Amino acid sequence: MPNPPRPHGVRHGARGQARREEIVRAAMEVIAERGYRGASLAAVAEKVGLTQQGLLHYFPSKEDLLIAVLTMRDEWDRGDRVSSDGNPMTVAQTVGVVEANAHRSAIIRTFSALLGESVTEDHPAEPYFRERYRRVRGEMAATLRAQWGDRLPSGLTPEEVAPLVVAIMDGLQFQWLHDPEGVDMPASFRAFLRLIDPEALA
Amino acid sequence: MPNPPRPHGVRHGARGQARREEIVRAAMEVIAERGYRGASLAAVAEKVGLTQQGLLHYFPSKEDLLIAVLTMRDEWDRGDRVSSDGNPMTVAQTVGVVEANAHRSAIIRTFSALLGESVTEDHPAEPYFRERYRRVRGEMAATLRAQWGDRLPSGLTPEEVAPLVVAIMDGLQFQWLHDPEGVDMPASFRAFLRLIDPEALA
Known part of the structure; x- marks a missing residue:
């Protein structure tokens, strides 16, 4: 199995949570640029310095990432509301x-x-x-x-x-x-x- | 050059105009299904029984077709407004x-x-x-x-x-x-x- 470069080490726990949030924010940027259908996991992975395979470790599919984006919005809303x-x-x-x-x-x-x-x-x-x-x-x-x-x-x-x-x-x-x-x-x-x-x- | 089947003959004038409108309506349907970025000229062509090459005869690019869709809306608006x-x-x-x-x-x-x-x-x-x-x-x-x-x-x-x-x-x-x-x-x-x-x- 190839061992692609990982500029940032992937860990679980607090570090993993911070990484997930970073990925969700990158996904939001890509959606703002191209829409969801036009968004690619490769583009999101590139923004956070991960390989696509590395990204799938956090979000197994594009739809999982969409759900995380929508859930983050709900959390902000609860904070506002x-x-x-x-x-x-x-x-x-x-x-x-x-x-x-x-x-x-x-x-x-x-x-x-x-x-x-x-x-x-x-x-x-x-x-x-x-x-x-x-x-x-x-x-x-x-x-x-x-x-x-x-x-x-x-x-x-x-x-x-x-x-x-x-x-x-x-x-x-x-x-x-x-x-x-x-x-x-x-x-x-x-x-x-x-x-x-x-x-x-x- | 291949001669693909054309269920409807392509003509200019009034017939050509009716055909253009039919294509624009098909484009609207495809956009409603998949969005503009997700729309393909092939899908529009299929809806009106044309080859993609036949469609390009009426609209040389996807963007030309988008402009025709938006223009049709303006014409309806003028009628309403x-x-x-x-x-x-x-x-x-x-x-x-x-x-x-x-x-x-x-x-x-x-x-x-x-x-x-x-x-x-x-x-x-x-x-x-x-x-x-x-x-x-x-x-x-x-x-x-x-x-x-x-x-x-x-x-x-x-x-x-x-x-x-x-x-x-x-x-x-x-x-x-x-x-x-x-x-x-x-x-x-x-x-x-x-x-x-x-x-x-x-």
């Missing part, structure tokens, strides 16, 4: 998320590309996005209800407004990725919140 | 567009997939989407101004609300493609219009 007391985040905190997103275009690009690809036939990220949207709409409705009760100032229910908040976040990301100078994503999101409640969030 | 008197469409007409979209998931799938891919590196559809968004935001601001003047009932300007209308349309399409039973796209869009003006569009 749940305050220290375990309650869902407040509406004001959603502004913080959008502001943070405006400083992490690489991550937003990866997930916008995956979202687009996920509507194509038999895409492995499709179940993830379907479930994610259901969950996020539910969480957003809880956030809206905690702030305004069963009717928002407009007379709409939290369940009517929740998909709109999610749609605004996704839709603004595409416009902003295409025209970062022309689209102020946090300012647009705050304008949307003024539509929901001109008083509370002016 | 401009009323018979040449003015930009009214806000009420935007509801009609969203309702029509809810009955053409194949087309929405193609363009949602292309939108997602277009944020990846050096994608040939990137300039199209960047320009399209600028134009559509401008047209939407004109539509809002025609209905409400320089300030909407919320106090926001047409230029502040225009990117939100566009974002809602795009974002709802992704949620609806992933969960057509769980997301009522036209109802959600009408709910958004009630946020803009609870009186005029209730």
Whole structure:
């Protein structure tokens, strides 16, 4: 069996975990460049100085690597979404998320590309996005209800407004990725919140 | 030179134009299945009963075919967007567009997939989407101004609300493609219009 050069030693435990995270971040970069279908394990391996065989030691398949990318996003989301007391985040905190997103275009690009690809036939990220949207709409409705009760100032229910908040976040990301100078994503999101409640969030 | 079977004769003029449109529609289907990067000219050719060589007679490259797909969408948009008197469409007409979209998931799938891919590196559809968004935001601001003047009932300007209308349309399409039973796209869009003006569009 050939013994390819390994610039970094492969170990398990904490070192192995750090290496896995490094690979997942490299995969996110490759997806942002070429999409998931266009991504190759060879390109990911090259970014982290591994052979393709060495990469398969950490992630046995391309789909395993995709799942790790999506799981990492979920972990970030949990960090953003749940305050220290375990309650869902407040509406004001959603502004913080959008502001943070405006400083992490690489991550937003990866997930916008995956979202687009996920509507194509038999895409492995499709179940993830379907479930994610259901969950996020539910969480957003809880956030809206905690702030305004069963009717928002407009007379709409939290369940009517929740998909709109999610749609605004996704839709603004595409416009902003295409025209970062022309689209102020946090300012647009705050304008949307003024539509929901001109008083509370002016 | 081999003479491959041609189930349909290739001709120019009206027949050639119909054939081009048939090819563009087949390309849209293949993009909805596999994305643009994943689409092959061979797959498009097969759908319309042409050899790949026969297809190149109509579209010399894959990128030419992409441009034809995007141009066809612009032509549909012009049909939707401009009323018979040449003015930009009214806000009420935007509801009609969203309702029509809810009955053409194949087309929405193609363009949602292309939108997602277009944020990846050096994608040939990137300039199209960047320009399209600028134009559509401008047209939407004109539509809002025609209905409400320089300030909407919320106090926001047409230029502040225009990117939100566009974002809602795009974002709802992704949620609806992933969960057509769980997301009522036209109802959600009408709910958004009630946020803009609870009186005029209730």
